[in-house]
Amino acid sequence: MTIQARFSKIDTPVEDMVEEALSILMKAKELYKPVKTFVLTSGGNDSTTLMHLINPYVDAAVHIKTGIGIPETSEFVREVTASFGLDLIELVTPPEVYRDIVLRDKANFYGFPGPYMHNITYNRLKRDRLSDLQKDYSKRGERLLLVSGVRSNESERRMVNIGNAEHQPPDRQLVRCAWVQPIVHWTTFEMNKYRSALEVPRSPVADKIHKSGECLCGAFARPDELKEIEFWYPETAAYIKSMEAEALAMGKKFPYWGHRIGTKPKATGPLCSDCLFNMDDIPQQ
Numbered sequence: 091m092t093i094q095a096r097f098s099k100i101d102t103p104v105e106d107m108v109e110e111a112l113s114i115l116m117k118a119k120e121l122y123k124p125v126k127t128f129v130l131t132s133g134g135n136d137s138t139t140l141m142h143l144i145n146p147y148v149d150a151a152v153h154i155k156t157g158i159g160i161p162e163t164s165e166f167v168r169e170v171t172a173s174f175g176l177d178l179i180e181l182v183t184p185p186e187v188y189r190d191i192v193l194r195d196k197a198n199f200y201g202f203p204g205p206y207m208h209n210i211t212y213n214r215l216k217r218d219r220l221s222d223l224q225k226d227y228s229k230r231g232e233r234l235l236l237v238s239g240v241r242s243n244e245s246e247r248r249m250v251n252i253g254n255a256e257h258q259p260p261d262r263q264l265v266r267c268a269w270v271q272p273i274v275h276w277t278t279f280e281m282n283k284y285r286s287a288l289e290v291p292r293s294p295v296a297d298k299i300h301k302s303g304e305c306l307c308g309a310f311a312r313p314d315e316l317k318e319i320e321f322w323y324p325e326t327a328a329y330i331k332s333m334e335a336e337a338l339a340m341g342k343k344f345p346y347w348g349h350r351i352g353t354k355p356k357a358t359g360p361l362c363s364d365c366l367f368n369m370d371d372i373p374q375q
Contacts, residue, residue, distance in 0.1 A: 104283050108143065111272035115144055115237065118257040118270035124235035126227050128152045128179070130361065131171070131239075133163040134302030135293050138170055139281055140239035140273055142290045148237060150177040152223065153304070154361070156215040157185035160303035160319075160326050163295045170291050181219035188215065188307065192333055193340065201342030202334075206352030208309040212359040215305060217263065220361075224266045233260065234267045238360055241281075242274050269360060298322045305362070306330065311348030 119127065129148045131137040141151055153167045164180070171178040191211055192202050203211045220236070228234050258269040273281075284290065295303040299318055306319070306326070320327035330347050337345035344351065 104280055104287070107273075107276055107280050108284075110275065111143060112147070114256045114272045114274075115147060115270055118235060118268065119147075121257065122233050122235055122259075122268040124268065125232045126150075127235040127237065128223070128227075129176075129237040130154075131167055132302035132304045132361070133167045133293055134239075134296045134304075135285070135290075136241065136273070136281065137239040137302070138293060139285055139290050140237065141171065141174055141176065142288065143284070144237060144272060145174045145176050148176070150179050152179045152181060152236075154181045154216050154219045155183065156188070156305040156307070157183040158188040158215070158306050158330075160295050160299075160306070160323050162323070163293070163303040166291075166293055166295065173291070179223070181223060183215050183219055189333065191307075192342075193336055195340070201337045201340075201344035202347050202349060203307055203309045204344060204349050204352035205309055208307075208362075209359075211307045211309055212362060215307060216359060216361045220264055220267060224264060228266045230266075232266060236267050236269050238269055238271050239273060240271050240360065241276050295323075308347040308349075310362075311350065313348075313350075316348055 127148045129137075129141050129144060129151050131141055131151050131153050133153065151167070151171045153164065153171075155164055168178060188211075191207075191214065200207075224234055256271060256274055258271075260266060260268050285292070293302060295301075299315075299322060303323075308316075308330075312318075316327060316330065319330075334346055
């Protein structure tokens, strides 16, 4: 099917953005010559839109279950990938990993992560799963291409993290994984026009709590975010509060989720796009 036929319901400006996005993806494929191309999905509205846009051009969707997320998010990912005809790879971080971060019985681990501990949390919940992915789907000398839905238009913080980069080569931590960001230049207006014209399914979780809900580590939580989660997803909030009680009983320095205390990092991991909105108003310690 031609681009024109597939996207006949959208107007010319958005069609131009579609062609640009597909061009960015194809150029990255030509540059990195990946053995597999995977689209990463958090279950939020942006990554769902990205999947809809590029699903004929990738081998599978990849979703990380962080062990501290809203179960309905992963259920939505399964439903929507099936409706798009995409294979789904679920990478699972056991819940014990996050519990260990919060409740580890060592003096230098202070309880719930704040901005200062985000990198450790990101590495253990997400980056380690991508290491598993590259080990399972590539060999030495081969590359995977990871397709991300990050958009530089969304916040100043994202500009600090990715600038206007359309693709990024492998780094020392993920030596066989290159990154491409086909919708990096899209505005929120263009995203909404695309979704509306092509009736892209919306995430019920994101529409309620304004984030995908696939990771609730709390490092950059909004004020009163836990109350919002409790209103819509009381079982998830109860699980977090049970850990708060344990952390308080252990005498942890930070026994409460989302405390927002600590020096914020200059950058976050590429899979923490939801949290980038929340960083700029965190006080610098």
